[in-house]
Amino acid sequence: xxxxxxxxxxxxxxxxxxxxxAAVINREIAADPEAQARLQQYSDxxxxxxxxxxxxxxxxxxxxxxxxxxxxxxxxxxxASGASWLWMPTAAAALVFLVYYSRLHSTQVEPRMIGxxxxxxxxxxxxxxxxxxxxLPKLHEASPMLAxxxxxxxxxxxxxxxxxxxxxxxxxxxxHAKALAPAPVDSGSYLxxxxxxxxxxxxxxxxxxxxxxxxxxxxxxxSVVLISSDSDAKTGAQQATEETPSxxxxxx
Amino acid sequence: MIGTPYTVRMNAPVIGRIDLDNDASLVRKARDxxxxxxxxxxxxxxxxxYRFAYQMVPRRDDAEDIxxxxxxxxxxxxxxxxxxAKFTTWLLRIVSNLCTDQARMGQRRTVLEQQExxxxxxxxxxxxxxxxxxxxxDDRRKVALRKALSALPVHHRTAIVLRxxxxxxxxxxxxxxxxxxxxxxxxxLRARRALRDRIAPLLGDRR
Numbered sequence: 001x002x003x004x005x006x007x008x009x010x011x012x013x014x015x016x017x018x019x020x021x022a023a024v025i026n027r028e029i030a031a032d033p034e035a036q037a038r039l040q041q042y043s044d045x046x047x048x049x050x051x052x053x054x055x056x057x058x059x060x061x062x063x064x065x066x067x068x069x070x071x072x073x074x075x076x077x078x079x080a081s082g083a084s085w086l087w088m089p090t091a092a093a094a095l096v097f098l099v100y101y102s103r104l105h106s107t108q109v110e111p112r113m114i115g116x117x118x119x120x121x122x123x124x125x126x127x128x129x130x131x132x133x134x135x136l137p138k139l140h141e142a143s144p145m146l147a148x149x150x151x152x153x154x155x156x157x158x159x160x161x162x163x164x165x166x167x168x169x170x171x172x173x174x175x176h177a178k179a180l181a182p183a184p185v186d187s188g189s190y191l192x193x194x195x196x197x198x199x200x201x202x203x204x205x206x207x208x209x210x211x212x213x214x215x216x217x218x219x220x221x222x223s224v225v226l227i228s229s230d231s232d233a234k235t236g237a238q239q240a241t242e243e244t245p246s247x248x249x250x251x252x
Numbered sequence: 253m254i255g256t257p258y259t260v261r262m263n264a265p266v267i268g269r270i271d272l273d274n275d276a277s278l279v280r281k282a283r284d285x286x287x288x289x290x291x292x293x294x295x296x297x298x299x300x301x302y303r304f305a306y307q308m309v310p311r312r313d314d315a316e317d318i319x320x321x322x323x324x325x326x327x328x329x330x331x332x333x334x335x336x337a338k339f340t341t342w343l344l345r346i347v348s349n350l351c352t353d354q355a356r357m358g359q360r361r362t363v364l365e366q367q368e369x370x371x372x373x374x375x376x377x378x379x380x381x382x383x384x385x386x387x388x389x390d391d392r393r394k395v396a397l398r399k400a401l402s403a404l405p406v407h408h409r410t411a412i413v414l415r416x417x418x419x420x421x422x423x424x425x426x427x428x429x430x431x432x433x434x435x436x437x438x439x440x441l442r443a444r445r446a447l448r449d450r451i452a453p454l455l456g457d458r459r
Contacts, residue, residue, distance in 0.1 A: 010445070045448055048393070048397050058298070059316060060320065062295070
């Protein structure tokens with residue numbers, strides 16, 4: 001028996017065909033005992049299923065449902081974020097990239113400290129033609145970068161020493177005290193203008209020196225400014241006096 | 253000014269309109285936080301839902317659990333319910349999904365039920381009863397038939413329950429199953445065939 005006929009027999013047994021369709025299929029299966037038996041099976045099945053429609057009474061109640069809803073409402077709500085775990089690999093990748101990029105950047109961009117020999121040493125290592133040596137002063141004037149490269153080593157060392165001079169802060173205080181003190185104080189040579197100090201005057205004058213020309217750290221201190229705790233009666237400012245280091249006892 | 257609403261209401265079938273309006277208005281109230289309205293929906297439809305659930309899982313406690321879970325889900329998802337569908341259709345769809353989930357989780361139990369159903373059918377057909385047709389009315393046959401129904405795959409069982417036990421129309425079956433009307437008819441036909449294959453001994457070798 002083909003499925004199409006089986007389907008039509010089902011529909012006939014369940015009353016899903018019109019009268020005309022039912023008459024047609026009844027004529028078709030009149031001489032087919034197998035089809036008639038199948039139709040009878042479906043009719044029996046339908047009758048049997050009708051017997052299953054009865055169900056026992058339920059014991060559902062509003063209270064039970066309310067308790068269930070309350071229990072659900074008291075549960076901790078889980079954050080519905082499907083991509084919450086993505087931050088970890090993303091952060092790890094970003095960290096790796098950052099470290100790699102910073103190392104790459106540092107190796108490519110950061111200038112390396114190479115011992116720059118004096119021009120005399122350079123000349124001994126790489127003999128250059130006279131034309132280049134003669135052109136060097138012009139390059140000094142045109143390019144400050146080249147001038148910095150040509151800076152003599154002793155002066156470079158002196159600049160570093162000046163930057164790390166521990167008395168630099170004291171100089172600043174001295175300037176400040178000078179500005180605030182009402183009483184005339186003998187400012188001395190280095191307080192007036194450091195560029196006039198003998199050491200700076202002796203330093204070679206190049207482009208690099210121009211940045212350090214006004215730095216007070218370039219000259220060693222020749223006097224100490226003492227700020228007294230007593231304040232002036234008129235202005236209320238503290239008084240400052242300048243002494244030579246030999247007259248000052250530290251810690252006593 | 254006041255005639256328009258009455259005119260509209262007079263055109264609708266009264267009984268169906270009242271039920272539909274009540275369901276819709278209760279759903280709206282429940283959405284607005286009126287739990288009493290949701291309890292009224294529960295009282296109104298719990299028998300319908302329970303019947304369907306019991307046919308799907310023929311254990312009363314399981315069926316009650318499913319009904320309760322269905323109403324809980326309905327309450328939690330009331331904002332997703334669209335008014336153009338019947339509330340009962342939406343509710344039965346939730347129950348159908350729950351039954352499907354339970355069937356997937358209870359594969360082992362289904363196997364046992366199938367074995368048990370086969371045993372029951374054997375016992376019914378091999379026994380010393382002369383006329384098996386008469387036993388179709390017997391309670392034990394009902395039990396055997398229910399077990400055979402329970403042993404069907406859940407999609408077949410759903411189709412048979414909706415059409416042959418709950419006597420739902422095909423458009424509503426299609427809405428519950430989430431398919432077309434033609435698809436619903438096809439599913440019902442296949443499900444009946446599968447059930448007939450299982451209970452053929454019980455239906456009798458009618459000569």
